[in-house]
Amino acid sequence: MGVKLELAIAALNGAIGDYLGRTGNGLATRMTLVHAGQPLLLTREALRSAYPSPGPRVVLLVHGLMCTEEIWRLPDGSDYGSLLERDLGWTPLYLRFNSGLAILENGAALARLLEGIVEAYPAPLEELALIGFSLGGLVLRSACHSGLAEGHRWPRLVRRAFYLGTPHRGSPLERAGRVLARLLRSIPDPYTRLIGELGDLRSDGIKDLGDADLRGRERRTPRLGLRDPAHPVPLLPGIRHHLVAASLARDPRIGLLFGDLLVPIGSAIDGADRSTDQVRIVPAAGHLRLAHDPRVYDLIRTWCEEETAR
Amino acid sequence: MNPLDHQRLRGLQALFEDAVEHGSAAVERVHRETLRRPFEIVAAIPPIEEPARALQAIHELALTGVYRAIRLVNRWLGGGLAFALERAAASARREGKGS
Numbered sequence: 001m002g003v004k005l006e007l008a009i010a011a012l013n014g015a016i017g018d019y020l021g022r023t024g025n026g027l028a029t030r031m032t033l034v035h036a037g038q039p040l041l042l043t044r045e046a047l048r049s050a051y052p053s054p055g056p057r058v059v060l061l062v063h064g065l066m067c068t069e070e071i072w073r074l075p076d077g078s079d080y081g082s083l084l085e086r087d088l089g090w091t092p093l094y095l096r097f098n099s100g101l102a103i104l105e106n107g108a109a110l111a112r113l114l115e116g117i118v119e120a121y122p123a124p125l126e127e128l129a130l131i132g133f134s135l136g137g138l139v140l141r142s143a144c145h146s147g148l149a150e151g152h153r154w155p156r157l158v159r160r161a162f163y164l165g166t167p168h169r170g171s172p173l174e175r176a177g178r179v180l181a182r183l184l185r186s187i188p189d190p191y192t193r194l195i196g197e198l199g200d201l202r203s204d205g206i207k208d209l210g211d212a213d214l215r216g217r218e219r220r221t222p223r224l225g226l227r228d229p230a231h232p233v234p235l236l237p238g239i240r241h242h243l244v245a246a247s248l249a250r251d252p253r254i255g256l257l258f259g260d261l262l263v264p265i266g267s268a269i270d271g272a273d274r275s276t277d278q279v280r281i282v283p284a285a286g287h288l289r290l291a292h293d294p295r296v297y298d299l300i301r302t303w304c305e306e307e308t309a310r
Numbered sequence: 311m312n313p314l315d316h317q318r319l320r321g322l323q324a325l326f327e328d329a330v331e332h333g334s335a336a337v338e339r340v341h342r343e344t345l346r347r348p349f350e351i352v353a354a355i356p357p358i359e360e361p362a363r364a365l366q367a368i369h370e371l372a373l374t375g376v377y378r379a380i381r382l383v384n385r386w387l388g389g390g391l392a393f394a395l396e397r398a399a400a401s402a403r404r405e406g407k408g409s
Contacts, residue, residue, distance in 0.1 A: 009318070023328065026321030190343040194336055 002037065006068050010099070014066030017100020018204040031097040031109045033117075034069055039096070042113065048122040055091045056126040058117070059084055059304075062095045062110070064134030064165075064291070065205060069094040071133060071291040080131060080297050088304055090129070093117065099135055100203030103214055107142025114147060114154040128157040129304065133291040134263070135209060137166025142214045144236045160240045162300055164290040167212050167263045168243075168270035174210035177202070212267070235270070242278050242303050243269045244296055246285040260287040278303075316399040320392065327388035331381055338377040345369065 013020060013029045020028035033040040035050040047054065061081050063071050072079035072094070081092025095113075097106055118125060132140040140161060147155045177199065184196030208214075214233040235241045245268030247255025259265045269279045280299050282290065290296055311319075349369075353362040 020321070020325070023324070025324055026317035026319075027325060028321070190340040194340050197336065 003070060006037070007070060010068045010096075011066045014099040014203060014205060016201060016203055017098040018102065019100075019201075021098060021101055029096060029098040031095065031106065031113060033113070034094050034096045042116045042120050044120045044122050047120055051091055051122070054121065054123040055085075055089050056124055057088075057090045057129070058093055058121070058125060058127070059090045059129040059131060060093045060095060060114070060117075062097075062130070062132040062136035062140055063099070064132075064136045065099045065209070067099070067133070067291075068096055071288070074292045074294065074297075079292065080300055083297055084301065084304060087301055090304070095136075097139070098205075100205045102204040103135065103138050103142050103208045103212075106139045106205070107214065108146045110139055110143035111146035111150060111152055111154075114143065115150075115152045118152075118154045118157070125157060127159055128154060130158060130161040131164065131300065132162070132166060133164045134166055134287065135205060137163035138168070138208070138212055138214060141166075141168075141233060141235065144239070145214070145233050148236065155236070158239050160242065160303060162242045162244065162303070163268070163270075164244045164296060165246055165260060165263050165268050165287050166243075167209055167267045169264075169267035170212040171209045171263055171267065173262060174206060178207070178210055240278065240303075240306075242299075243272055243280075244290060244299060245269050245279075245281045246287055246290050247281050247283050248286060250283045252281065252283070255281065255283065260285065260290075262287040311399055311402040313399075316395065316402075319395055323388060323391045323395065327384055330384040334377050334380045334384070338373065341373060341377075342370065345373075 009027055009029065012027060017028060019025075030039075033042065040046055040050055059081055061069065061072055061079070063069055069079075072081065074083075078086075079092075081090075081094060084090040085092050095110070097109070099106070101109075114128070117128075130140045132138070140163070144155055144158070144161075181196045181199035184192045184199065187193065187196075245263070245265045246260035247265060248258055248260055249255040256265055259268065265281060269281070272279050274281065282293060282295055282299075285293055285295075345366075349362060349366040353359045353366070355362075
């Protein structure tokens with residue numbers, strides 16, 4: 001019951017979380033670390049109690065739209081974090097947040113939370129790895145910039161980031177929804193206009209997925225590709241960025257057409273060269289599958305085993 | 311009742327109240343716009359223009375009254391529920407301290 005309730009609240013937050021946050025509604029999820037399904041206070045004592053033997057390497061898992069940390073659970077009850085702990089000794093931290101807020105807002109909040117982790121972590125912290133699923137990857141990307149702009153210490157600890165099905169170049173589904181809502185509103189009929197207005201109630205988080213433009217108010221003027229060095233939010237240099245896309249089809253050529261139905265492959269790999277070691281396409285997998293697929297874990301583990309220098 | 315449950319129940323109550331408030335306003339607007347057209351057509355016939363306009367005014371008054379009543383009852387119910395939830399939370403806090 002508890003897990004289902006949390007999932008229902010997460011879905012509600014993803015759908016109208018910006019409204020819940022704006023109106024101070026008690027159903028709005030606050031950004032927090034969670035441990036064993038419970039919010040974890042960001043104090044040295046609380047972290048020590050939750051992680052009696054904290055390692056020098058920490059991995060943070062950031063879920064996607066309308067999810068909780070439950071999305072990471074593999075059929076055997078493990079997840080990428082617990083497997084990295086077992087195999088490589090990484091300490092896993094799990095984030096829960098209101099995915100309906102604007103990505104920029106969540107990015108800034110995550111940057112502050114990561115600085116809090118650096119402050120409160122009960123052992124010397126040598127490395128921080130970031131894993132983001134879908135919208136969570138964009139939140140990570142935004143947090144990196146926010147942390148750098150605020151002069152935080154944690155961006156210096158990040159050497160690798162993993163983006164699983166993250167729509168770096170936007171989601172056509174959201175863009176189609178935006179066009180449909182505009183079309184319905186423009187029809188001079190009270191009923192269709194009402195349906196269009198209902199469509200517009202979707203959260204800022206969903207709307208941000210359309211263009212994946214993380215620039216805030218100044219967005220879309222002018223239009224820039226996220227890999228463009230002139231873009232205020234490009235992938236940060238000095239971090240090894242690993243991009244994983246899903247393809248519903250086994251055949252890579254068909255996969256290029258449909259991707260995982262929600263995020264096209266080109267968007268998930270941010271237009272990067274598909275032959276590079278830092279890009280992988282997982283065949284015969286849907287979008288959600290990327291968050292709990294043993295093949296994806298194998299990729300993450302291999303990438304985590306590589307030494308990185310800063 | 312723990313503080314998080316209480317906060318969420320209050321949130322759910324507020325969300326329902328908001329949904330009825332904004333939903334009824336949107337439906338009222340659609341209702342009004344939909345009715346305006348037949349009244350305008352009827353009022354375009356000169357001999358019955360005056361009675362049609364009067365009927366439209368009465369109808370719009372009734373419409374306003376009905377939707378306002380819905381919103382008023384909604385606010386009363388919401389306020390009552392919020393009060394009951396606060397009382398239940400306060401009682402739970404007292405019991406927690408007592409035990």
